[in-house]
Amino acid sequence: MSDKKSDIHQDWENAKFSMPENKVKKKAGSGGIPDVILQRAEVLIEENHHVDFNPFAEKYLSNIEQSLLELIENNYVSPKSMTTISENIMHLKANGGMFGYMLVSYVADIALNFSDNQKIINEDFVKIIKAHNKTIRLIISNKLKGDGGNGGNALKEEFYNAIVRFNKKYM
Amino acid sequence: MAYEFDKIKILVVEDMLPILGLTKSVLNVFGFKNLVSAKDGSEAFEVFCEENPDIVVTDWVMEPVDGIQLIDMIRNDQRSPNPYVPIILLTGYSNRLRVEDARDKGITEFLAKPYSARDLFTRLVQIIENPRQFVKTKEFFGPDRRRRKNENFDGVIKRHTDEITPEQEKLAEKIIFEMKKDTKDV
Numbered sequence: 001m002s003d004k005k006s007d008i009h010q011d012w013e014n015a016k017f018s019m020p021e022n023k024v025k026k027k028a029g030s031g032g033i034p035d036v037i038l039q040r041a042e043v044l045i046e047e048n049h050h051v052d053f054n055p056f057a058e059k060y061l062s063n064i065e066q067s068l069l070e071l072i073e074n075n076y077v078s079p080k081s082m083t084t085i086s087e088n089i090m091h092l093k094a095n096g097g098m099f100g101y102m103l104v105s106y107v108a109d110i111a112l113n114f115s116d117n118q119k120i121i122n123e124d125f126v127k128i129i130k131a132h133n134k135t136i137r138l139i140i141s142n143k144l145k146g147d148g149g150n151g152g153n154a155l156k157e158e159f160y161n162a163i164v165r166f167n168k169k170y171m
Numbered sequence: 172m173a174y175e176f177d178k179i180k181i182l183v184v185e186d187m188l189p190i191l192g193l194t195k196s197v198l199n200v201f202g203f204k205n206l207v208s209a210k211d212g213s214e215a216f217e218v219f220c221e222e223n224p225d226i227v228v229t230d231w232v233m234e235p236v237d238g239i240q241l242i243d244m245i246r247n248d249q250r251s252p253n254p255y256v257p258i259i260l261l262t263g264y265s266n267r268l269r270v271e272d273a274r275d276k277g278i279t280e281f282l283a284k285p286y287s288a289r290d291l292f293t294r295l296v297q298i299i300e301n302p303r304q305f306v307k308t309k310e311f312f313g314p315d316r317r318r319r320k321n322e323n324f325d326g327v328i329k330r331h332t333d334e335i336t337p338e339q340e341k342l343a344e345k346i347i348f349e350m351k352k353d354t355k356d357v
Contacts, residue, residue, distance in 0.1 A: 016307045017315070020255035024225050025299050027179050031172035033201060033292070041200040041288035044193070051189040087232060094263025097285025098190055105285050109265075116266060124357045131353040138346045149335035151343020158347050162354035169357070 045098065049145070053099035057140050060088040061133050068126055076121045085129060086116045092136060103139055103148040106156050107132065114163050120170045128162055135159065174299070176202035180222060183208045184215040184229035184241065185261070194228065194261075197288050201295070212236030216244045223252040226298060231262035231273070238262070239276045246277040246313050254312070255305060257298040261286065277313030279303060 067081040067088075074081070089112045096104025111132040118125065135155070139148075148155060181203055185191035188210070195206050207222050209215035213236040215229065227245065231238040238260055246254050257279040262269075265283040273281055280294040303314035335343075 014308060017304050018307070019302075019304045022299075022302045024179060024257060025302070027225065028174045028176060028299050029172070030300075031174055032296075033173050033176075037200060037202070038289055038292060041197045041292070044196055044200060045286075045288055048189075048193055056187070056189075090232070090263040092263075094284035095187065095190065098193060102285070108263075112263070113266060116264075117268070127354060127357055131350050134353060135346055135350050138349060142342050142346075144335075144339055144342055144346075146335060148343050149340065151335065151340045151347070155343055155347050155350065158350050159354075162350070162357050165354075165357050 046100070048098060049100045051099060053096070053101060053104075054140055056095060056099075057092060057104070057136060060091045061136060063088040064129065064133055068129060071121065072126065076123075076125075082115070082118070082121065086112060089115055089129075089132070096136075100145045101140060102146055103144060103152045103155070104136055106147065106152070107135055107139070107159055110156060110159050110163065114166075120166075122170075124166055124169070128166060131162065132159070174202065177204045179203060179226065180205040180207065180224040181226045181228060182215065182219055182222060182224040184210075184212065184227065184233070184238065186210050186230060186233040190230075194291075197291060198228075200288075201292060212238060212241035212244075215241050216248070219245060219256075220250055220252055224256065226295070227256055227258045229258065229260060231260055231264065239273065242277050257302070257314075259291075259294050259298070274316050275311070277311070279314045 064085050067078075067084040071078050071081040071085075089108050093105050093108035093112050096102065096108060111129065115125075115129065138144075144152075146152075181198060183191060183194050183198070183206060185194060185208070191208055191210070195208060198206060207218055207224060209218045211233045212229075215227075216236070219227065219241075227241075229238040229241055242258055242260070245251050245256060245258065258277070259280045259282055260273050260278040261282050261284055262273070263284045264270075264273075270281055280297055282290055282294050305313065306315050
């Protein structure tokens, strides 16, 4: 056993367990909530279109592009730039769907799985992230709300295939 | 009979104001009337100490103090009025390493964004009906990171695919064409 494993084993041997009082249950009681309430809350999110997502998206996209420039300037070695790229792709993924752009979330999710902890960083990596940015801009500027239907599925597949080609080329 | 959420106080922490407003509105529709909020982890800890909420719902990535640092303060700072408070972490990160990282920092529940109202409600129900025991070791204080399976959990109903117009289909094709052009050399 490694030292680290024996440290963890020792740590758990000395673990103390406790069950705090369930104050939330005491206050809430039981019984759930009517489905109509859940549906009303769901509609609130699905119809959250009155806030313009474009300025937020543009900020994240610009941050990504600035970091791509820094990455290239530093010969593709810049952990700080990579962190910024992943973080801003994450923001697009997290928030696109909350503003009615579910397809933005889907495309950004594919990009996030690609960029987060990515070890192969080169010109092709930059091409893929730039393609991601262009796609997000096109979706938002053309107000392609929702998940894009069959077209949206084809778009996700095409982007995913570009990443598969990248992985086959470099791994 | 139904849950009485009006007696419960929730602290919502989110730096993106429209999402903060939306989350509070969703909680309000569920029946929570006692909502307090903050725009980053630093402000949130002040509010937490002052208001002593029953539940905390917090975003992860914020500045200058993020959600993970906030959770650390809630669980381990001497000033914390309730280190056992249930905490739901909201984030766009959803890969296994990130989830494990968050879990190891002391969260109670994890909710990936974008979330549906049903997803959020499911996490709240877990807190009410399936609370976690707490573990204290030299290295960690927080909810037990293991959870037994809840046999009665039905899961979340998936969002169905939207219907789109022929114009939108054409638009999607145009976007695909652009993407193919940009990645053909990869």
